[in-house]
Amino acid sequence: SLSLGLGENQLHAAFGSDDGISACMRVNYYPKCPQPELTLGISSHSDAGGIAVLLADDRVKGTQVLKGDTWYTVQPIPNAFLVNVGDQIQVIKIVLFLTFC
Structure with missing residues (x-):
């Protein structure tokens, strides 16, 4: 939460459960x-x-990101993870911005 500029428990509040415990993980191959x-x-x-953690194949370049009007191919780094911030995190940041600004 903090590294995204959010409050300390903001992600837990958005994705957690009332009892303070939650987990959701999907693994695809x-x-x-x-x-x-x-x-x-x-x-x-x-x-x-919310957040996707990808183990990219360094032989296949298929992940791209859009910045402005340009698509950039992500160059895979061997044995490294790619962390993708999804739409739900973007919505949380927008709501917080509109709430506190």
Whole structure:
């Protein structure tokens, strides 16, 4: 919370439960497609969740970020995680900005 410029317990309040305990984790694994010429891609999108932690394959450059009107390809770093801040965190920051400014 603090490194995002939010209050100390802001993320817990947004994603936690009343008893103070919560956890949600989804793990996906996408194996190499044997016939990539038959696949359909996904159009540009944003991630609806809070925070996504990705272990990128340093041989495949598929993650991009939009800054302004330009798409930038994320260069994977071997054995490193990519932390993506999703839409829910952006909404929390906007609400806090509108509330306190």
